[in-house]
Amino acid sequence: MYIGIVKRVIVALFTALLVVSCGKQNKEAFYNTGIIYCSESNPVTFNPQLDTSSTTSDATSHQIYDRLLDFDPDSGRIVPSLASSWLVSNDGLTYAFQLRKDVKFHKTHYFTPTRNFNADDVVFSINRWRLPSHPFHSVSGGRYPYFESLGLAQNIAAVRRVNGYRVEITLRRRDSSFLANLATDFAVILSKEYASALFDAGNPSKIDNLPIGTGPFKFESYRKDRFIKYLRHKDYWRNDELAAQDNNNMPASKEFDDESNEEAQAFNAASKQGDNAHDELLGVEQLIFDITPRSSLRLAKLMTGECDATAFPAQTELEVIRTRNDLTLAEKPGLNIGFWAFNTQRPPFDNPDVRRALASAIDKNTLLEAVYFDSATRAKTLLPAASWAFQNDADDTAYNPVLARQLLANAGVKEGFSMTIWAMPVERAYNPNATKMAELIQRYLRDIGVEATIVSYDWATFRRHLQDGLHDSVLIGWSADNGDPDNFYRPLLSCGAIPSGTNRAMWCDEDYDRLLNEALQTEDIDERTAIYHQVNRLLYERLPLVPIAHAYRYQAYREELNGVVINPFGGVRFGGVEKTL
């Protein structure tokens, strides 16, 4: 008899356990009120002016802040944001921005704004990184790496408030990439009122840890290695615009010519749907960054629905994501380049023929297949197809070991010559596995009688040694911050980029620098494109580096998420993203 009781208790317990473990089968509406994004790391700061890492700009730039200008994610053109319009003077030195009115800053538990966004905020935000004498310049370290690497501060002569909603910026030299730089993730607009309040309270560094901006989400809380929480900014100036966009995107809302009943009904239904979409959009109250450093765990969380979207899925995981119906993998050619650079200051790599020989020894297509799993396009020049100056018919080196041997022999490089290939120790979109690529290249070089050894250090040491020029050749790459071609050519190969440590080929060429400067003197796109074609030709002839691949940019998200747009020009953005069941 007592055994019967024990039995019943046991059965009850097991049922309880089963019920618990199956409890989350059907999703409740509550889960639509927040978006969870699995990000890969902790942001360094909450102000992207201070840091160029993509983790920081992903977490802040498009969530908390707005810029004066934006890039259109489809065309790459510069479109108005906080500046509703702008004028460039005929000499190309003065830029006048008309600012948008009725833009509200965040109201949070640590700050309540009393006024709307105006010209003072723009002047404050730019002067903070521009003027070393500015009271906020040295706050949080006082380094503004993006602007420093472009020498932007030196080129701005004045930032002037014309009236409450008009700002004028004067340059010293013409710079046709200036507007593009103002549209990057780093040129965010801060609140001057908040800064003054913090300054008076004697706690200015809070401006970068407890941020205030005008963006679609406002900061709520952050725990290192765990999460960042944002709440929806209810008075976001773009809310109406985003809702209208959604209505336009609805499938049946296209114009109809004849007034047949059916179609009218279809239209009504569609617009109703549109209204629903609008409501749900307003329903997204929270945005959460779930910090998950392990890529496989991010994928697992995406599969169980604990994340709605994830950062950078690994190349090897793409197939899994593609085969699942509940996941979407969006891809777009990224603004990056992976390359093999020769240290042109070391003999025999100072001889262009030797460089050409080595370039002809490798088969780029095999590298693309083996290292990128075909998630990249073959690079002919530094510029990817997403850039407006992309040259489709540019010259490219071809796989030709016979020519390679011949060139080496002519240059006096003997059989059995040895060199080093430095392979970067970290994964990047532009080169997901540099060591593997180095091993493949090693094999190709053996075929032409060159012995290559592979060198790698931890990332910090690696970069320091590279800057000292200890390498013969290196496999590395570059992710651009905006679509402007100058953002590729200047930091990668100009003379000025050798000391700042981005010119891995240690290559300095007067003709090259002259052409680059020439290209900045004109606003005319065709003229600039023509100059960059000349630059490509020059690079093909001198070959300081071998362009290998432009990797795609991937983003994986669940089907419940609508309106996710991959932004090739910088960080993820969740403004206007909605969630449905």
Add this chain to the structure above:
Amino acid sequence: MIQILTRYCTLLTITLLVLAVMSFSLAYLFPGDTLENLTGLVPQNDVQREALERQFKLDSSVVVQFFYYLGNLLVGDWGYSFTSGLPLAEEVSIAMPATIELATYAMLMALFVGVPLGYYAGIRSYSTTDHLLNGASMTTYSFPVFWLALLLILVFSLQFDAAPLSGRISLLYDVPRVTGFILVDVLLSDLENKSLAFKDALSHIALPTLAIGAITTASMIRITRRSVIDVKHKAYIAAAVSRGLSSWQIFTRHVLRNALLPILPLMAIQITTLITNAMIVETLFSWPGIGNWLIQAIYQRDYPALRIGMMAVSTLVITLTILVDLFNRLIDPSREKYEHAAV
């Protein structure tokens, strides 16, 4: 009675003192600067360094340093983490309850599943059911806990999508921390979707509890079964049978309580295993407990955190063990007799 209490108190104090000495010496044994290892503060210049050294008595003898350190430990001033810069006392007070919560539920599961099953197997000893139960518990007990946890994740989270695989509760819920036990905190909170949140927390806690609990349950079954079989062979059971008591009466009057007595001290031993297992499983389920926290500290060479983490975990385990032992003593006076005879 008072004698026992004093004895246990002395034992506890001395053990904790030894632990404090060990954790203090870690500051010297870890690579790097002693001052930084001890405080977690990195002085920016020589003036700051001197001031800090004076404050932490590093300019005096080691004995003085130790007693100053001990004083700081007692008032909860444990130094700062290298990586987060937060006070370690705060970090531990967030991480520790999460681990204790997990261990508690696993223990409850072991008690409410393992003990009854053990009784059942013991009563029905050497029957097919008993062999099945015994075999199953033997198999479960042999599983490495991390493997079991991975298996659960694979089957329940990834295959059947029945339970989430990381964290304590969906990050969408903003549960204020009161007790540090997530289920209790949800019930105490004034969330709008309280029942939903509770369900969510429950589904998060199910798999890790199952993973840790299964192994403790298995050993519980085996311990209880053994004890019941022992009791069954006692003379007073035979006497009860001859008196004509029904098997239910024998069970409730004689077997139930007598079999329980030898189990209690064995349960105390289980606590150590339980907490260790909890710390391992935490890392797999990204459960924000002390085990996960310590692993992160190891990865990031956060020496002050390691020092305090070791101190906190061992203090917890030792205190619990001694408390359970004391409890056993109080409810089982027969052990005292033993001891007097031995002395």
